[in-house]
Amino acid sequence: MTRYISILLTFARACLVRDMTFRANFVLECVTSLGWMAMNLAFYLLVFTFTPEIGLGTGWTKEPFFAFVATGLIINSIVQALFMPSAEELTEMVRTGGLDGILVQPLDAQFLLSMHRVDFSAFANGLVGVGLLAWAIPRLPQPPHPVAILLFPLLVVCGVAILYSLVIMLAAATIHLGRNQSLYDFWFYLTNFSRYPAEIYSGPWGGPLRALCTFVIPILLVVNVPARVIAQPLTGQGGIMMAGTVFAAAAALVISRWVFQSALSKYRSASS
Amino acid sequence: MHNSSQPRTNAPSAAGEPVIEVRGLAKEYRVFDKPEGLLASVTGLFNRKSRVVEALRGVDLQVEKGEFVAMLGPNGAGKTTFLKLLSGIITPTRGTATVLGSVPWERTDDFRRRFALVMGQRNQLWWDLPAAESFRLHKEIYRIDTPRFERTRDELVDLLDVRKLLLRPVRDLSLGERMKLELVAALLHEPEVLFLDEPTIGLDVVAQHSLHRFLAHVQAERQMTVILTTHYMKDVAALCKRLVVVTEGSILYDGSLEQIVDRFTSHKIVTLDLDAPPDPAAIDRLGFPCEIRGPQVILRIDRTRIADVLPGILRGQGVRDVSVEDVPLEEIVAEMFRSGSTAGTNGATGAPR
Numbered sequence: 001m002t003r004y005i006s007i008l009l010t011f012a013r014a015c016l017v018r019d020m021t022f023r024a025n026f027v028l029e030c031v032t033s034l035g036w037m038a039m040n041l042a043f044y045l046l047v048f049t050f051t052p053e054i055g056l057g058t059g060w061t062k063e064p065f066f067a068f069v070a071t072g073l074i075i076n077s078i079v080q081a082l083f084m085p086s087a088e089e090l091t092e093m094v095r096t097g098g099l100d101g102i103l104v105q106p107l108d109a110q111f112l113l114s115m116h117r118v119d120f121s122a123f124a125n126g127l128v129g130v131g132l133l134a135w136a137i138p139r140l141p142q143p144p145h146p147v148a149i150l151l152f153p154l155l156v157v158c159g160v161a162i163l164y165s166l167v168i169m170l171a172a173a174t175i176h177l178g179r180n181q182s183l184y185d186f187w188f189y190l191t192n193f194s195r196y197p198a199e200i201y202s203g204p205w206g207g208p209l210r211a212l213c214t215f216v217i218p219i220l221l222v223v224n225v226p227a228r229v230i231a232q233p234l235t236g237q238g239g240i241m242m243a244g245t246v247f248a249a250a251a252a253l254v255i256s257r258w259v260f261q262s263a264l265s266k267y268r269s270a271s272s
Numbered sequence: 273m274h275n276s277s278q279p280r281t282n283a284p285s286a287a288g289e290p291v292i293e294v295r296g297l298a299k300e301y302r303v304f305d306k307p308e309g310l311l312a313s314v315t316g317l318f319n320r321k322s323r324v325v326e327a328l329r330g331v332d333l334q335v336e337k338g339e340f341v342a343m344l345g346p347n348g349a350g351k352t353t354f355l356k357l358l359s360g361i362i363t364p365t366r367g368t369a370t371v372l373g374s375v376p377w378e379r380t381d382d383f384r385r386r387f388a389l390v391m392g393q394r395n396q397l398w399w400d401l402p403a404a405e406s407f408r409l410h411k412e413i414y415r416i417d418t419p420r421f422e423r424t425r426d427e428l429v430d431l432l433d434v435r436k437l438l439l440r441p442v443r444d445l446s447l448g449e450r451m452k453l454e455l456v457a458a459l460l461h462e463p464e465v466l467f468l469d470e471p472t473i474g475l476d477v478v479a480q481h482s483l484h485r486f487l488a489h490v491q492a493e494r495q496m497t498v499i500l501t502t503h504y505m506k507d508v509a510a511l512c513k514r515l516v517v518v519t520e521g522s523i524l525y526d527g528s529l530e531q532i533v534d535r536f537t538s539h540k541i542v543t544l545d546l547d548a549p550p551d552p553a554a555i556d557r558l559g560f561p562c563e564i565r566g567p568q569v570i571l572r573i574d575r576t577r578i579a580d581v582l583p584g585i586l587r588g589q590g591v592r593d594v595s596v597e598d599v600p601l602e603e604i605v606a607e608m609f610r611s612g613s614t615a616g617t618n619g620a621t622g623a624p625r
Contacts, residue, residue, distance in 0.1 A: 100394065
């Protein structure tokens with residue numbers, strides 16, 4: 001474990017050195033990312049000029065909702081920074097045969113392939129998320145319970161694990177298909193569902209969609225459960241959701257590991 | 273895929289022990305033919321035609337510790353597929369293989385720490401970073417302790433004279449410089465087995481020569497077992513005593529460089545430098561296949577008759593100089609590729625080693 005952490009830090013260091021080599025690109029990426037996030041926040045502020053709450057009686061008033069958005073920013077920035085760059089690169093590596101070089105190295109291939117690139121500019125959104133959470137927490141209708149503050153990081157890790165598993169399974173599809181340039185697009189469409197409180201998915205269409213995104217592809221648990229823990233009072237149903245999230249994260253990791261290993265065993269390697 | 277009764281020792285191999293053992297190794301790929309034209313492309317979405325390509329057809333090979341084996345073959349012969357199987361990158365369709373006592377495609381860390389693969393057409397160093405950063409990463413991945421890492425790196429870097437390149441981004445280096453640094457990276461963990469896939473491809477003569485000297489030195493010093501795939505006879509002649517010729521996924525010849533000449537040619541090349549251009553009819557009368565280039569005559573004479581006929585030829589033609597040589601290796605191998613000769617096929621190998 002220590003060795004893997006040490007290697008991860010070495011990767012991170014190498015990526016930072018590379019990012020600093022192309023400083024203008026790094027700054028531009030940060031600015032683009034922050035700009036997109038600022039537009040989203042402005043949009044949510046606009047929504048709250050029309051309504052005091054997202055869904056009547058849901059508890060997602062302005063400050064809790066911004067705690068929700070902050071949680072999403074933190075989780076997404078971790079995934080975008082640590083895993084997405086490597087997963088996106090995998091497509092090219094499979095097509096060109098670059099994956100060969102990874103498979104001969106004495107390390108877990110999934111670790112190498114999913115974490116060898118770190119995008120430091122993606123942490124910018126996460127830092128804003130931390131700031132936004134720090135702003136929202138003192139303004140919540142009910143201050144979070146100390147247990148909730150302890151559970152929050154654990155549930156954030158679970159959310160990251162679920163998203164990581166999805167990334168890895170999409171990347172594994174690349175190995176089967178030989179080329180999968182829609183990886184990022186598909187990821188964006190899928191994670192779009194996790195950006196809003198689960199309560200908005202109701203009615204004849206929303207209900208089944210909510211069930212699908214909770215029990216089949218547990219994307220709705222990713223942000224909703226940690227955000228609810230920090231922004232709303234702890235309840236018995238919340239406890240079930242927390243246990244479900246921990247279970248979903250563990251199951252997602254196991255399934256994605258199996259899918260990835262199975263894909264690797266069928267790797268054909270590109271002709272040289 | 274592999275026979276579980278295979279020997280599975282991971283102890284260092286002693287000289288003379290087989291380090292690589294391959295039995296009936298075969299690899300088949302299913303490929304889809306892409307039809308020409310828009311309509312055919314659309315139809316092909318629903319009804320694709322596929323066929324099986326045999327990249328390797330049941331190869332047997334045994335390589336002992338410290339051997340430097342060249343694998344020669346035309347494009348698509350199966351050389352790279354063979355190295356990918358031995359490196360564990362892909363799994364075979366049939367057959368067994370052990371390298372250093374391990375089944376390669378099980379990809380155990382212990383096995384992967386003991387070999388290295390260098391591919392001339394693939395870059396394994398970080399493109400945007402100086403090679404020194406890739407070396408540092410390599411040190412962590414292969415768990416090389418700092419004193420050993422520094423000693424090995426310095427030794428390799430000095431041998432190849434690339435110290436001044438270590439801090440330059442890899443993307444700014446020439447192909448030759450990059451290949452030298454790829455080799456340093458591959459050898460940092462002091463592998464017992466080295467697979468080289470066309471390492472000199474695209475390199476100029478100076479860079480090729482420099483790599484030859486380096487590889488010969490390091491291999492001899494470390495008693496490393498090396499398999500080199502190449503298209504260049506220069507690589508083979510400079511580095512290897514043993515040659516394996518592969519075409520269409522099968523081994524045509526496996527033996528010493530010297531014996532390939534004995535086995536696959538029946539004649540020698542006799543070159544005569546004459547005082548003046550000869551009378552073609554007089555040369556024809558000698559009764560050997562010949563080529564006349566001004567005052568120079570090139571004869572192909574049966575090797576068993578050289579001693580008998582040469583004195584007569586030298587007496588009658590105003591010869592200023594004469595040389596008797598074997599048929600060039602390139603010519604022999606090219607002929608083997610063309611004819612797809614089955615002489616010495618897979619196991620019917622050449623010289624004792």
